[in-house]
Amino acid sequence: ASLRTEFLGRQYENPFMNASGVHCLTIDELEELSNSKAGAFITKSSTEVEREGNPEPRYYSTPLGSINSMGLPNRGFKYYLDYVLDYQDKHPAANTPFFSVAGMSIDENLKLLRAIQDSAFDGVTELNLSCPNVPGKPQLAYDFEVTEELLSKVFSFFKKPLGVKLPPYFDFAHFDTAASILNKFPLAYVNCINSVGNGLYVDLETESVVIKPKNGFGGIGGEYVKPTALANVRGFYTRLNSSIKIIGTGGIRTGQDAFEHLLCGATMLQVGTELYEEGVSVFERLLHELEDIMNKKGYTSIDEFRGKLSSL
Numbered sequence: 604a605s606l607r608t609e610f611l612g613r614q615y616e617n618p619f620m621n622a623s624g625v626h627c628l629t630i631d632e633l634e635e636l637s638n639s640k641a642g643a644f645i646t647k648s649s650t651e652v653e654r655e656g657n658p659e660p661r662y663y664s665t666p667l668g669s670i671n672s673m674g675l676p677n678r679g680f681k682y683y684l685d686y687v688l689d690y691q692d693k694h695p696a697a698n699t700p701f702f703s704v705a706g707m708s709i710d711e712n713l714k715l716l717r718a719i720q721d722s723a724f725d726g727v728t729e730l731n732l733s734c735p736n737v738p739g740k741p742q743l744a745y746d747f748e749v750t751e752e753l754l755s756k757v758f759s760f761f762k763k764p765l766g767v768k769l770p771p772y773f774d775f776a777h778f779d780t781a782a783s784i785l786n787k788f789p790l791a792y793v794n795c796i797n798s799v800g801n802g803l804y805v806d807l808e809t810e811s812v813v814i815k816p817k818n819g820f821g822g823i824g825g826e827y828v829k830p831t832a833l834a835n836v837r838g839f840y841t842r843l844n845s846s847i848k849i850i851g852t853g854g855i856r857t858g859q860d861a862f863e864h865l866l867c868g869a870t871m872l873q874v875g876t877e878l879y880e881e882g883v884s885v886f887e888r889l890l891h892e893l894e895d896i897m898n899k900k901g902y903t904s905i906d907e908f909r910g911k912l913s914s915l
């Protein structure tokens with residue numbers, strides 16, 4: 604079986620990539636991703652000015668996943684723009700890394716996107732509408748009016764491929780409203796899901812929370828979130844114009860999880876918690892496990908089953 608994937612007119616050896624935020628904060632981490640078996644990779648969401656992020660401990664792994672309240676630590680927009688432009692020059696034949704942006708305000712998002720539009724960047728941009736861990740900052744994508752206002756301003760000038768990273772939704776009315784807004788814009792893709800916001804993990808022995816920021820509240824990832832991730836992938840796949848592709852993120856720990864996301868309609872697949880725990884070797888394991896499942900089922904390409912989830 605072949606895992607070759609076409610996404611936004613570009614060919615990828617396989618659909619796997621890192622989830623923004625994991626293993627992508629420094630150039631060293633980005634280079635390790637570039638040299639791994641990942642089909643693609645993406646930068647840590649950046650803000651105009653470098654950010655320290657929240658006090659540690661701010662990430663904690665559990666048997667079933669992870670909780671994090673990083674607080675958008677990043678080296679600043681210019682650090683990542685310089686990296687991706689340098690990458691384009693050094694690897695003219697390769698696919699340029701994806702670039703993630705998470706401004707702290709509408710104006711900052713517009714400023715960063717204008718800088719990308721005016722730059723020589725020829726890759727795909729991901730606008731993060733869903734960071735749950737900046738104290739006092741509500742998740743943009745849970746405010747439908749603001750989201751629509753932002754996207755209409757963005758698409759008045761941004762002409763390069765742009766996707767949005769969405770938080771999980773839990774109500775059909777929200778799927779319907781979000782999709783009706785997103786369908787108004789020439790979006791390249793939606794990425795479902797970001798971590799499930801503001802969960803709480805308790806340590807029995809210490810009778811305490813496990814991360815310092817926000818009294819222990821943080822975004823949940825890993826096995827806990829797969830049913831929610833699959834529901835959001837499927838919910839948008841069945842509601843959005845077919846021109847808007849889906850990136851599936853959330854609970855991908857095995858080839859089986861990857862297969863399920865593809866069956867629900869995902870094209871690219873992002874790995875967060877499992878990459879954090881296992882390192883970049885996770886990609887080799889995942890693509891072999893996915894290939895084995897496809898061979899057992901008699902599929903030679905992903906196109907043969909993508910989106911073909913049956914109802915009963």
Ligand SMILES: O=C(O)c1[nH]c(=O)[nH]c(=O)c1Cl
Nearest residue numbers: 672673674675734736798822
């Ligand atoms: O705390 C973070 O940096 C963070 N953590 C997440 O789980 N998702 C995000 O989009 C971000 Cl920006």
